[in-house]
Amino acid sequence: MATTTAGEKVKSLASRINSASDLSTVVPNIIDELKELFESEAIVLFSLERATKQLVSRNHLGNGVGEIRHDISPKTIVGHVVTSGKALNISDVNSKAELAMYNPNMDLGSALDGESGFTTKSLIVAPLAHNKKLVGVIEIINKK
Numbered sequence: 001m002a003t004t005t006a007g008e009k010v011k012s013l014a015s016r017i018n019s020a021s022d023l024s025t026v027v028p029n030i031i032d033e034l035k036e037l038f039e040s041e042a043i044v045l046f047s048l049e050r051a052t053k054q055l056v057s058r059n060h061l062g063n064g065v066g067e068i069r070h071d072i073s074p075k076t077i078v079g080h081v082v083t084s085g086k087a088l089n090i091s092d093v094n095s096k097a098e099l100a101m102y103n104p105n106m107d108l109g110s111a112l113d114g115e116s117g118f119t120t121k122s123l124i125v126a127p128l129a130h131n132k133k134l135v136g137v138i139e140i141i142n143k144k
Helices: 006-019 023-038 077-084 096-100
Strands: 040-049 054-057 069-071 088-090 123-130 133-143
Touching: 006 023, 023 040, 023 133, 054 077, 069 077, 077 088, 077 123, 077 133
Parallel strands: none
Antiparallel strands: 040 054, 040 133, 054 069, 088 123, 123 133
């Protein structure tokens, strides 16, 4: 049996996402595959809501955490990714010095931590585009 490469897995997942008529039906089915692919504790997919100028989570992580919303602002990590169009790899989200490299007023801004009992330590955050248009952001949380 042939081994599937990471690139092939990403293409397969992207194809499933792009061919879905409703993202809410496909996202829950691919989260575990994304966590395995990126070797992370959690994944959050955000879609861009242009009318409200917010990022809205499209998957739920359990532990009482429902929908997560972030205003698009360069002061938050996900907002910075949207406004800059560039991915961030942050090894210590609690390091003010590391966050200040991107914006001196940057804050983790995580609705995930706290009430859920989850602790975010590191993040890889990347913009998601479709037909060269920004449609959202992926957060890869606590790479193992």
